Amino acid sequence: MSKKTQYQPIGINGNEPSDAQEVIYSKEFKRADIAGGYRKPKVNQAKNENPDL
Secondary structure, eight states, rough: OHHHHHOOOOOGOOOOHHHHHHHHHHHHHHHHHHHHHHHHHHHHHHHHHOOOO
């Protein structure tokens, strides 16, 4: 299982978002994860497994 999570937004009705929209969406998802406290334990675990992060 991969430790690197990437968000892939899917367009509605077959319309694909632009590259710029995908970057904005991934930043928003990351901020939401941080605000919800979901990201912190995952980041700590990843840093314990690989201190070079």
